[in-house]
Amino acid sequence: MIKLYKVNKSFGGPRMALRQIDLQIPRGQFTFLTGPSGAGKTTFLKLIFRELLPTEGHLIVGGRNTAQIPQRYLPFFRRSIGVVFQDVRLLPRKTVFENVSLVLRIQGVPKREQKRRAYKVLKTLGLGHRMVAFPKELSGGEQQRIAIARALINEPKLLLADEPTGNLDPDLSLEIMEIFREINSRGTTVVVATHDRGLMEHFPDARRIHLVRGQMADWAESPGPEPPVDDEEDEATDSGDH
Numbered sequence: 001m002i003k004l005y006k007v008n009k010s011f012g013g014p015r016m017a018l019r020q021i022d023l024q025i026p027r028g029q030f031t032f033l034t035g036p037s038g039a040g041k042t043t044f045l046k047l048i049f050r051e052l053l054p055t056e057g058h059l060i061v062g063g064r065n066t067a068q069i070p071q072r073y074l075p076f077f078r079r080s081i082g083v084v085f086q087d088v089r090l091l092p093r094k095t096v097f098e099n100v101s102l103v104l105r106i107q108g109v110p111k112r113e114q115k116r117r118a119y120k121v122l123k124t125l126g127l128g129h130r131m132v133a134f135p136k137e138l139s140g141g142e143q144q145r146i147a148i149a150r151a152l153i154n155e156p157k158l159l160l161a162d163e164p165t166g167n168l169d170p171d172l173s174l175e176i177m178e179i180f181r182e183i184n185s186r187g188t189t190v191v192v193a194t195h196d197r198g199l200m201e202h203f204p205d206a207r208r209i210h211l212v213r214g215q216m217a218d219w220a221e222s223p224g225p226e227p228p229v230d231d232e233e234d235e236a237t238d239s240g241d242h
Ligand SMILES: Nc1ncnc2c1ncn2[C@@H]1O[C@H](COP(=O)(O)OP(=O)(O)OP(=O)(O)O)[C@@H](O)[C@H]1O
Pocket: 011, 013, 016, 017, 035, 036, 037, 038, 039, 040, 041, 042, 043, 044, 086
């Protein structure tokens, strides 16, 4: 699903944000991305989402080299990926329902169906009753759950979550992670950046990729399950979207 070949990312500073990253994340894997602040976790996720391009090396996501995705195809590429950004990024003038269902609206899904799906996913996250609230009326943790609902509503093949439980209490964090596990068990590849060791301990079978100063470290920490043999033939992430 995701392959990185000798990826370097530099923002022009003295130290590269990511250095010589060589790794594969097979389809269907559940991976934690860990490492101290500034290690490069967000940069890694942004490269996968094609919000950034590598300075050197290349990245294959869903069978596509991200550097070669034509501009006009980018929205389709991104639509197949659910993302929970570290900075949440809700639209302040839109309601919870509008924020969560935006991607469905863009795809021309009828309003009734948008409402049904938004309610369903919000209810799973304990926020079914806040459809008409505005982000500023919600707590930090509630906003974070709205961002999670927005990432899940389109049933993405790939889910990227950057500190998705940063504003949540331990019980709620565990619940959210269990929702991610369930989505993963239905076939979605999941990559979660987190600092929360306690939370990771609940999922000992998940793979861990540890970054330190932009480099991969501690491979032995948790190698995760063996990749499936048929991963070479990953098809593109488009699914009849266009
Ligand atoms: N847009 C940018 N311009 C310049 N430097 C950047 C930019 N984005 C990230 N960096 C630098 O790249 C390095 C990695 O940052 P990144 O945000 O990926 O770390 P992180 O592991 O997500 O940290 P945190 O746990 O604090 O979220 C840091 O040194 C950061 O200052």
